[in-house]
Amino acid sequence: MGSCKENEPQMKCAWVLGPIIVGAGPSGLAVAACLSQHGVPSVLLEKSDxxxxxxQYRTYDRLMLHLPKHFCELPLLGFPEDFPEYPSRQQFISYIESYAARFSIKPRFRQWVKTAEFDSSCGLWRVRTQDIEYFSRWLIVATGENAEPVIPEISGIDKFRGPVMHSSDYKSGADFQNQKVLVVGCGNSGMEVSLDLVSHHAVPHMVVRSTVHVLPREMFGLSTFGIAMALLKWLPLRLVDKFLLLASNIIIGNTDRLGLRRPKTGPIELKNATGKTPVLDVGALSEIKAGKIKVMEGVREITRTGAKFVNGQEKEFDSIILATGYKSNVPSWLKSSDFFTEQGMPKTPFPNGWKGENGLYSVGFTRRGILGTSSDAVKIAKDIAAQWRPIKDVNSTCNTHIILLGKP
Known part of the structure; x- marks a missing residue:
């Protein structure tokens, strides 16, 4: 691979003394903060503003953390004491902004990474955005599991006369008052969007496309997740799963009767194996029992005015919301690396999926939320700090005049 001057005469080149971090979400901020504690500079690239x-842009107004705040803290800084047990969307954003300010993290915004590739001829990562090519010994992928919305292929959806949106564009049920809305998906987003629609006098019909575990957010006055984490320190995973399911049946009843069939694999085992998160109920189940949220079987076809379902029913709808989740976008820009699968997840499972070859790292791909992110961020920073030394002769490495970023 030639110098960037040869490849792109109009493109600026930038040497990064420390690692390049792609993605300024919680994962990217966490690893940047941990690196700074070791005295290692970094450059954080973010495609957004x-x-x-x-x-900030892809969550609905009523969203709150599903887990208690102490399970959602980033390394080195906890939530403010006056925050509630389950912070709101805006409170979490406030915490993230305070976190970036506390550790003087200043991402380079509107830097959309087009390609990132290891150049074996000079032993550096070349990360190209729309106008700059960055060079570094280390690359940290922090774009996460939820980089892009998943848009399923549903027969006839292009014929529907009403609005169709992904839940990432949904803000409030106020926009759907008195409408019949088809919500495709029954995960945490599908459940909460449906609940929000009911609170704004809409009539949601929630499509259950597969089996799903629904658990109460709290059991016996304690966080369900917290109970599970405590039990896992002493008991086998499958025994903990059996306890959660037994307690759930006592507290919320048999969800199969509501059209929400449980998988054969337990909730924690399934989450660890596939990343499919159990639904933590915050009120949707009571609205399903009351008949205000209609549970529907899979969609066979979308029509001009509504949908046909696999059980033969046909109904009319005013709007369609796709609560169909997110996916990684790593395969679209990370080149010449077999560290990630075709689905954009590390091939090596947690807890060892944070480090690849040639200075490649990943953070935020553990399928264990912010707890997993924090664990990986600490490991990555420690590993890079052990290798850290500023390179003095920058220009000789790439044979061209370049911008120097980061301070040792």
Whole structure:
């Protein structure tokens, strides 16, 4: 591979003394903060115009953390004491902004990474955005599991006369008052969007496309997740899963009767194996039992005015919301690396999926939320700090005049 001057005469080149971090969400901020504690500079590239853009632009107004706040803290800084047990969307954004300010993290915004590739001829990562090519010994992939919305292929959806949107564009049920809305998906987003629609006098019909575990957010006055984490320190995973399911049946009843069939694999085992998160109920189940949220079987076809379902029913709808989740976008820009699968997840499972070859790292791909992110961020920073030494002769490495970024 030639010098960037040869490849792109109009493109600027930038040497980064420390690692390049791609993605300024919670994962990217966490690893940048941990690196700074070791005295290692970094450059954080973000395609959007703000930190945590998924939280700022792609979340609905009523969203709250599903887990208690102490399970959602980034390394080195906890939530403010006056925050509630389950912070709101805006409170979490406030915490993230305070975190970036506390550790003087200043991402380079509107830097959309087109390609990132290891150049074996000079032992550096070449990360190209729309106008700059960055060079570094280390590359940290922090774009996460939820980089892009998943848009399923549903027969006839292009014929529907009403609005169709992904839940990432949904803000409030106020926009759907008195409408019949088809919500495709029954995960945490599908459940909460449906609940929000009911609170704004809409009539949601929620499509259950597969089996799903629904658990109460709290059991016996304690966080369900917290109970599970405590039990896992002493008991086998499958025994903990059996306890969760037994307690759930006592507290919320048999969800199969509501059209929400449980998988054969337990909730924690399934989450660890596939990343499929159990639904933590915050009120949707009671609305399903009351008949205000209609549970529907899979969609066979979308029509001009509504949908046909696999059980033969046909109904009319005013709008369609796709609560169909997110996916990694790593395969679209990370080149010449077999560290990630075709789905954009590390091939090596947690807890060892944070480090690849040639100075490649990943953070935020553990399928264990912010707890997993924090664990990986600490490991990555420690590993890079052990290798850290500023390179003095920059220009000789790439045979061209370049911008120097980062301070040792």
């Amino acid at each position: 703000c930190i945590a853009s998924l939280w």
